[in-house]
Amino acid sequence: MSEIAIVGAGFIGLASAASLMRDGHRVTLFDPSGVGQGASFGNAGTFAHYACIPVNNPSVFRDLPRYLFSGDSPFRLRYQYLPHLVPWLARFMMSSLPRRYEASAAALAALLAQAQEGYAPLLANAELARFVRSRECLYLYSNAASFDAARPALDLRKKLGVIFDVLGRNEIRALEPSLAPIFERGVLFSDSWHFSDPQGFLQALFEQLAVQGLTLERSTVSAVEPSGDGASVTADGVTRRFGHVVIATGARSAKFARQCGDVVPLDTERGYHVRYPGAQQLISRPVGWAERGFYMTPMSDGIRVAGTVELGGFSDTRNRSLLDLLTFSSRRALPGLETPDNSWLGFRPTLPDGVPVLARSRASERVIYAFGHQHLGLTLAGVSGRIVADLVARRAPPLDLAPYAATRFGV
Ligand SMILES: Cc1cc2nc3c(=O)[nH]c(=O)nc-3n(C[C@H](O)[C@H](O)[C@H](O)COP(=O)(O)OP(=O)(O)OC[C@H]3O[C@@H](n4cnc5c(N)ncnc54)[C@H](O)[C@@H]3O)c2cc1C
Structure with missing residues (x-):
């Protein structure tokens, strides 16, 4: 002892x-x-045992111009922070090269394969298990081109043992009828769950x-x-x-x-959430929107819309345009949403690989x-x-x- x-x-x-x-x-x-x-x-609350594809992956090279210059990009860089970030960013780009990224994905997949067992002693306790909502996670693509671009990453997931089904428009609607009919493709990850209130x-x-x-x-x-x-x-x-x-x-x-x-x-990927109080009945599982980089998760107090990545250090200043993106995009995906009543900024701990x-x-x-x-x-x-x-x-x-x-x- x-x-x-x-x-x-x-x-x-x-x-x-x-x-x-x-x-x-x-x-x-x-x-x-x-x-x-x-x-x-303030995270999205998802037990994402399927998420073995790190942000550092080869699509970064293809998507960088969109990430940096498009208004609806869920990725932002605070240019004042750039001088501090350069060494991290250089390593991040190197880690996005195919061989290195595959090594990172394998390392994550090995840990993720043990993730459920790791939780078992905690969730054996009924007082703690009452926070768990056992539903699959639905990840959506609003256009077929971005789904096609994600295919290599899905193939690698499959190779690393992740189980999922690919869905079309009608199947998505059947699962989540309150979603706007704007999604071409979906991926349904089995055996996942989420917390109704992570904190x-x-x-x-x-x-x-x-x-x-x-x-x-x-x-x-x-x-x-x-x-x-x-x-x-x-x-x-x-x-x-x-x-x-x-x-x-x-x-x-x-x-x-x-x-x-x-x-x-070690640096940080800043991320945000907004909360829609009392709207949780609109969806029955966490729903992610790939191109906009966020999840909508039904929690005990409403729907939490959480995600985006901002490289910009530890300043408390919030990026209004990312919060607006979360609000605007979530309302577009789920027209039944009204007005968020709060927002949050958090600091993910991220190494370049x-x-x-x-x-x-x-x-x-x-x-x-x-x-x-x-x-x-x-x-x-x-x-x-x-x-x-x-x-x-x-x-x-x-x-x-x-x-x-x-x-x-x-x-
Ligand atoms: C928008 C968003 C969505 C996310 N969604 C998910 C998700 O769906 N699923 C998932 O698995 N992960 C998700 N994450 C990631 C997840 O939230 C983090 O990886 C996780 O919270 C990190 O936990 P931690 O205990 O390492 O760090 P933290 O939760 O940040 O805890 C670190 C603690 O250290 C304390 N501390 C710092 N400095 C000191 C000091 N000098 N002395 C004493 N204490 C100190 C801080 O006060 C803090 O409480 C998300 C993150 C964000 C931002």
Whole structure:
């Protein structure tokens, strides 16, 4: 039994706490914002075990002009941030070359294949399982050309074991009659599910773990310092020693990795959501619109329209045109939607190859990294937590961890 600190109380930190406590460790979480207030708060809520195609893929080269210059592009670059972003962007483009992208997709598929099993211990609990809505996910294309362009990625998915059906106009209408008849093709991913309230799930998980002894320190960690038989955490000026420390600070993890001997090119893909209160009966499953880069997910409080990618660092300034795109496009897809009552900006933690880091630090095996889950942190939380616990216990993890090493960037 060890005293363990987890820095960051998002999906990855909470799932790690659950796995570590199952092994009998005493865990302290550090997070100034409380539970599930980072990227974990406002995501699309989908268990996307089919999403092994990273954003870095060869279509980036073809689509870049549209991404950068079209008004309805779900991808934006904040040009003020460009000087800072250049090294990340260069690596991202290199990772989009066919061979490298296929390696990233294989690494993601291997983790995703364990994702459901990773959640099993959490969802065996009825209080937590009540947040799960078991419906397939429907991903839509409004024109046949973009579906055809997506075919190579669908073929790779199939090769990597993802199960799906391709649908035509009528089948789409039969599944979701409230959708406007503007979609030519759809892909229905089987065995998927979504959370009715992602943050509510994390809060419920936290409350259960708190009864078993989990503590939450609402303070900001400034330093993690490894030493032979443990590591120390300095939070709000107070330093405490632990047997192990887990870094699960999402997009803010690079600083701690550097303190522990690893330079990781972690940046953020900013994403947005808008919420339509009380409209959840309009659709019965998460519906994605490929060309517009978002999902519409029926949640307990309404429909959440979440997605888009903005490369632009950590400024709190919201991109009005992306929020307008979400609103305008979701109303076009679902004419029954009225007016959104709130919006949100979150920071996905993204490495240029789209693969998370799940590894021991270079300086000490007592510091474990679990960050960089890009668009998949909710989906991969269970398996990531399990891997963290395996690394602490020195048990064999459920898969080869080489693709998830912090040292893979060679810096
Ligand atoms: C628009 C959008 C839609 C998405 N949709 C999906 C989806 O449908 N399915 C899916 O699987 N994923 C989705 N994602 C991705 C998913 O939300 C993230 O990958 C996931 O939330 C990352 O979890 P995390 O715990 O690593 O980070 P976070 O949730 O960001 O948690 C990190 C925590 O660390 C804390 N922290 C930071 N610095 C410090 C410090 N110095 N000291 C202490 N604490 C600190 C923060 O306060 C934060 O709470 C989406 C993301 C976005 C933005």
